[in-house]
Amino acid sequence: MRTVKRMYWIAGIAAATTVMAGCGASGGQSEAAPVPEKAKLAVVATTPEVADFVRNIGGADVDVTQIIKPNVDPHDYEPTPADLQAISKAKIVVKNGVGLEEWLDRTIDSAGFAGTVVDSSAGVTLREGGHDHEGEEEGHEHDPHIWHDPRNAKIMVANIEKGLAAADPAKAAAFTTNLTRYQAELDKLDTDNATAWSTVQNKKIVTNHDAFGYYIARYDLAFVGSVIPSLDTSAELSAKQLSDLVSKIKSTGTTAIFAESSLPPKTAEAIAQQAGVKVVAGEDALFGDSLGPDGSYLEAERHNTRILTEALAN
Structure with a gap:
């Protein structure tokens, strides 16, 4: 049902875009803007x-529009x-991939995009989810x-560098x-995260939704459960699932539920109250699907590690 709705939505905005373009046309002659x-x-x-990855790899040589x-x-x-x-108008569209942008293919078709789509997930070893998803088998x-x-x-970022270099070979050396530089920063982030977790005994994690599987696997943490029982945010806990999650939190000795910046904390707070644990929210909410206001991936991941380790150490 959601897919059908989106098809009508895309068709509608495509028509609106065409009308807007027509209204902007002029019959008179004007001087062409100089080409930089x-x-x-x-x-x-x-x-x-x-978007942050593209800005770091492209630097001053790219003009990035973040959707x-x-x-959000x-x-x-x-x-x-x-x-x-x-x-x-773009020459390249860069996506996360792995089905995150369900709307993208239809949008690209409606836009009449003639450039290259770079799938940044190419070559990543993917983690299988355990929840039923719309249109997919459990x-x-x-x-x-x-x-x-x-x-x-x-x-x-390596995939992004290849895409940028292919689109603008003259700038390939700068992209490389x-x-x-940026991959060295990512190596440091990984090392710093591992160091931060090395002294934490309680590594039991409950989050708003199942968004931290790769992080949990990388740093050998224990995933107890999530308020939204899905990799995406469309599912809801049944009464039994809610009761089971509360029981599991109590039985495992989990001490906190971590809210996420792009999701309301109301249900997490209700579950935390029933389970007798604290909920970490507000300015301390994790960046699960998003980044902070500065748009920095590195800062968002540092924030997540700091909030998690400090909350679980106390």
């Missing part, structure tokens, strides 16, 4: 994480006429939250230099 000597490569990036803004849920995003216009859905393992982020 060093025009930047026009790139559309779907998610905050991917999904901070603290990417799982149920509805594209706008502005998104179609940006995609129609146990056969792959977790799209790949960026939460810095080693995967290194693969993602930026890639080397």
Whole structure:
């Protein structure tokens, strides 16, 4: 049902975009704007994480349009006429992949995009999810939250560097230099995360939804459960699932539930009250599907590690 709704939505905004373009046309003659000597490569990036990766690898040589803004849920995003216009003018569209952007293929078709789509997830070893997902069989859905393992982020930025270099060979050397620098920062992030967790005894995690599987696997944590029992955010706990989660929190000695910045904490707070544990929310909410207001992947991941380790150490 949600897919059908999106098809009508895409068709509607495509028509609106066409009308807007027609209204902007002029019958009179005007002088053409001068072409910059060093025009930047026009790139559309779907998610905050991917957009930050493109900015770090592309540097001053790319002009990035980020579709999904901070603290917006990417799982149920509805594209706008502005998104179609940006995609129609771009030379490259960079996506997270792994099914996160369910709306993207239809949007690209509606925009008449003629450039290259770069799938940043290519080559990443994917984690299978265990929850039923719309249109997929249980146990056969792959977790799209790949960026939460810095080693995967290194693969993602390498894919982005290849795409940028192919689109603008004259700037390939600069892209390669930026890639080397940024991958070193990702290595440091991974090392710092591992060091932070090395002294924490309680590693039991409950989150808003199942968004941290790659992070949990990388740093050998224990996933107790999630308030929303799914890799995306459309599912809801049944009364039995809620009761089971409360019982599991109590029986495992879990001490906290971690809310996420792009999701309301109300249900997490109710479960925490029943289980007799604290809920970590507000400014301390985790960045599960989004980044902070500064749009920095590195800072978001540092924030997550700091909040998790400090809350579980107390």
